[in-house]
Amino acid sequence: MDLKTKNELKEMDTEITDLPIIDLRKCSGCNKCIIACDHNALELIDINKERNKHGFFAWKKLKAVIKYPINCIGCKACYSVCKHKAIKFKN
Numbered sequence: 001m002d003l004k005t006k007n008e009l010k011e012m013d014t015e016i017t018d019l020p021i022i023d024l025r026k027c028s029g030c031n032k033c034i035i036a037c038d039h040n041a042l043e044l045i046d047i048n049k050e051r052n053k054h055g056f057f058a059w060k061k062l063k064a065v066i067k068y069p070i071n072c073i074g075c076k077a078c079y080s081v082c083k084h085k086a087i088k089f090k091n
């Protein structure tokens, strides 16, 4: 029997799922997609965090990113709630 390692299985799952593609230029950081995702696949991050750490004057710039692609089931709930059309899918 062809036994696959856990990592190989994870890679296969990621390839199979049609993951959301988030356009960070369009994302307003409104958090709606994170709330809509029942699978904890997305996260809101501050892309200015590093700059702030080094003493630059910069305000928080929140953007949605895929944190756990393995959790995504391709339900497109995130796409449905995004008013800024920042989320796309290949198919």
Ligand code: SF4
Residues within 6 Å of the ligand: 022, 026, 027, 028, 029, 030, 031, 032, 033, 034, 063, 064, 081, 082, 083, 084, 085, 086, 087
């Ligand atoms: S719903 Fe759209 S605009 Fe709001 S955080 Fe998600 S991707 Fe960004």
Ligand code: SF4
Residues within 6 Å of the ligand: 020, 036, 037, 038, 039, 040, 041, 042, 071, 072, 073, 074, 075, 076, 077, 078, 079
């Ligand atoms: S497609 Fe569904 S599971 Fe995947 S990130 Fe969007 S809401 Fe979450």
